[in-house]
Amino acid sequence: xxxxxxxxxxxxxxxxxxxxxxxxxxxxxxxxxxxxxxxxxxxxxxxxxxxxxxxxxxxxxxxxxxxxxxxxxxxxxxxxxxxxxxxxxxxxxxxxxxxxxxxxxxxxxxxxxxxxxxxxxxxxxxxxxxxxxxxxxxxxxxxxxxxxxxxxxxxxxxxxxxxxxxxxxxxxxxxxxxxxxxxxxxxxxxxxxxxxxxxxxxxxxxxxxxxxxxxxxxxxxxxxxxxxxxxxxxxxxxxxxxxxxx
Numbered sequence: 001x002x003x004x005x006x007x008x009x010x011x012x013x014x015x016x017x018x019x020x021x022x023x024x025x026x027x028x029x030x031x032x033x034x035x036x037x038x039x040x041x042x043x044x045x046x047x048x049x050x051x052x053x054x055x056x057x058x059x060x061x062x063x064x065x066x067x068x069x070x071x072x073x074x075x076x077x078x079x080x081x082x083x084x085x086x087x088x089x090x091x092x093x094x095x096x097x098x099x100x101x102x103x104x105x106x107x108x109x110x111x112x113x114x115x116x117x118x119x120x121x122x123x124x125x126x127x128x129x130x131x132x133x134x135x136x137x138x139x140x141x142x143x144x145x146x147x148x149x150x151x152x153x154x155x156x157x158x159x160x161x162x163x164x165x166x167x168x169x170x171x172x173x174x175x176x177x178x179x180x181x182x183x184x185x186x187x188x189x190x191x192x193x194x195x196x197x198x199x200x201x202x203x204x205x206x207x208x209x210x211x212x213x214x215x216x217x218x219x220x221x222x223x224x225x226x227x228x229x230x231x232x233x234x235x236x237x238x239x240x241x242x243x244x245x246x
Contacts, residue, residue: 004139013134020207021127021139024200028120029142033194034112034151037144040120042077043086044141047121048128049074050090060092081107085114086121094243101163111164112153112193119197126204157193167192182206183213209235 004025006013028044031037050056053073059065065088072087081104088096105111128138156171166189169180176195180188182202191198210216210231215223224231238244 004142006134006136008136009134011134014207017130017207020203021130024123024127024204025139025142027196027200028124029145031145031147031149032116032120033196034110034116034149035120036149037147039078040116041141041144043082043117043120044124046074046078046083046086047090047124048138050087053087053091056087056091065092065095079107079109081109082113082117085109085117089118089121090125098163115164115191115194116197119191119194119201123201123204126201126208130208154193154195160189162186162190164190165193166190167195181212183216 004018004022006018028040029037030040032040035043050072055068055070055072058070059068062068072083074083078086085104088100101114104114131138152175154167154171154176155173156167156176157165158168158171159165160168167176167179168189169184172179176192178199179192179195181199182188182205188198188202191201206212210223215221219228221228
């Protein structure tokens with residue numbers, strides 16, 4: 001497998017960022033908890049393709065995404081419900097609804113696959129976003145690795161306020177070691193039905209944002225080349241543009 005690098009970057013990239021992105025690409029290629037490596041890489045490729053999808057573009061411009069029917073621009077190979085999930089999460093997440101989610105599940109997608117797919121798509125988006133911000137081409141996706149998913153569902157997973165079941169900190173077992181190492185945030189809880197999806201996501205978060213909850217609560221500390229006020233200004237602006245309501 002080719003190693004992800006930023007040798008073509010116009011400025012030096014921190015080594016911890018490079019290592020985090022390499023781990024992300026390695027995890028992407030490997031069998032996950034419910035999806036094999038080929039499916040995971042296909043999800044990553046579909047997450048990129050969503051931004052050039054004509055149906056997604058029309059839905060984004062419509063008063064309601066449900067007002068526009070059609071088929072996504074896709075190379076195929078994935079179930080329709082999974083393709084729609086990836087495209088909707090990538091291009092119009094602020095207008096997802098519980099009714100839409102139920103439709104995805106009723107179409108035959110297990111909740112576990114849904115969570116893992118979102119974890120793959122979002123970590124791919126994070127690495128791709130970094131490349132775009134640096135003015136670099138997107139990194140080549142890795143070749144899938146052989147093997148079978150582990151198919152381990154957390155025994156403590158139960159329905160809570162989220163659409164999918166989650167694992168609360170008090171229900172974590174040895175099989176979910178490391179799940180809440182970076183804090184019991186709702187983002188982490190939302191991915192906790194597939195612990196490795198949450199752990200992988202926060203591996204990227206701590207490299208691209210701040211190194212853990214201690215740093216997040218330390219408003220006067222300086223952990224990056226820019227100070228905390230500058231970091232939060234950039235974060236708030238990006239969140240506003242992306243209509244992030246979290």
